[in-house]
Amino acid sequence: MNYKNITVAGSGVLGSQIAYQTAFKGFPVTVYDINDEALDRAKDRIAKLMPRYQEDLGASMDEVEAGYGRITYHSDLTQAVAEADLVIEAVPEVVHIKEGFYKKLGKAAPDKTIFATNSSTMLPSQFAEATGRPAKFLALHFANEVWKNNTAEIMKHTGTDEQVFNDVIAFAKAIGMVALPLHKEQPGYILNSLLVPLLEVAQLLLVKEIADVETIDKTWMVGTKAPLGPFGILDVVGINTAYNIGQAKAQVTGDADFEKVAELLKNDYIDKGKLGRATGEGFYKYPNPTFAKPGFLES
Numbered sequence: 265m266n267y268k269n270i271t272v273a274g275s276g277v278l279g280s281q282i283a284y285q286t287a288f289k290g291f292p293v294t295v296y297d298i299n300d301e302a303l304d305r306a307k308d309r310i311a312k313l314m315p316r317y318q319e320d321l322g323a324s325m326d327e328v329e330a331g332y333g334r335i336t337y338h339s340d341l342t343q344a345v346a347e348a349d350l351v352i353e354a355v356p357e358v359v360h361i362k363e364g365f366y367k368k369l370g371k372a373a374p375d376k377t378i379f380a381t382n383s384s385t386m387l388p389s390q391f392a393e394a395t396g397r398p399a400k401f402l403a404l405h406f407a408n409e410v411w412k413n414n415t416a417e418i419m420k421h422t423g424t425d426e427q428v429f430n431d432v433i434a435f436a437k438a439i440g441m442v443a444l445p446l447h448k449e450q451p452g453y454i455l456n457s458l459l460v461p462l463l464e465v466a467q468l469l470l471v472k473e474i475a476d477v478e479t480i481d482k483t484w485m486v487g488t489k490a491p492l493g494p495f496g497i498l499d500v501v502g503i504n505t506a507y508n509i510g511q512a513k514a515q516v517t518g519d520a521d522f523e524k525v526a527e528l529l530k531n532d533y534i535d536k537g538k539l540g541r542a543t544g545e546g547f548y549k550y551p552n553p554t555f556a557k558p559g560f561l562e563s
């Protein structure tokens with residue numbers, strides 16, 4: 265393993281998970297965020313992950329505490345990256361914030377340091393110049409709840425050094441991820457390139473009144489033996505995210521069916537507080553959704 269010291273920049277939802285997962289797997293981790301209040305929130309978030317590791321992974325108290333103990337916190341960027349072999353960036357998904365961050369980081373970090381972005385929707389080539397070290401920069405994309413949904417999509421841009429690509433793949437494996445290499449840039453990586461069209465078509469089938477939620481999900485679940493259908497997946501993703509995607513699509517395409525999708529999600533779900541699994545109800549009611557009931561897949 266070519267990397268020893270890891271810095272995670274941005275300690276929100278994903279940054280705190282990446283930091284804890286990395287520390288849990290034995291690496292010393294430094295967490296960087298803009299001020300001490302943000303770092304206090306990160307400590308709190310990370311502490312709340314510890315029982316999840318015990319429940320979901322069967323980790324012992326000693327193990328989760330040892331992971332917690334391997335993390336240090338800094339709001340000074342130069343100090344936060346002084347020893348870093350790898351910086352994983354998880355700052356907000358806003359172009360000017362990421363660009364500003366990479367300009368500062370490029371100056372603050374030692375020459376050896378590799379930078380990886382966790383951006384979900386932006387491509388590494390957008391920031392390669394701003395880093396000042398395009399060959400040492402690529403994407404390393406995690407999924408929410410990294411300890412359970414342990415995909416790591418590792419994506420090069422055309423200037424990424426092959427050795428860096430291979431080292432980041434090895435690092436992803438070392439922290440317990442299933443490493444998924446992408447040899448070229450692809451918006452949405454592999455997972456969302458597959459998933460977004462599936463979810464989109466499911467919603468169109470619904471608003472065109474071709475079939476209802478349960479029938480569409482049942483078709484997918486029986487036909488492919490998948491554990492969830494598209495609407496079950498949408499409940500996990502969250503209705504707000506689905507709405508934002510649907511609305512953007514309606515604006516770009518001007519397609520009336522996508523407008524219907526956005527209206528449906530807003531009026532029947534968001535405005536009624538049905539935001540998906542997180543709120544206990546979306547297309548289904550939890551913890552006992554119809555699709556999990558005995559017999560659902562049998563007739």
Ligand code: NAD
Pocket residue numbers: 273274275276277278279296297298302353354355356357361365382383384385405406407408
């Ligand atoms: P978030 O809003 O929860 O956290 C962002 C953090 O960045 C906050 O702690 C904030 O204080 C900090 N921050 C703001 N400006 C900063 C700066 N200039 N320098 C350093 N830190 C700064 O966001 P998130 O959901 O964790 O998303 C972060 C990144 O991870 C985004 O690129 C997003 O696309 C990606 N991502 C998110 C998810 C998800 O499910 N939330 C999944 C995969 C990837």
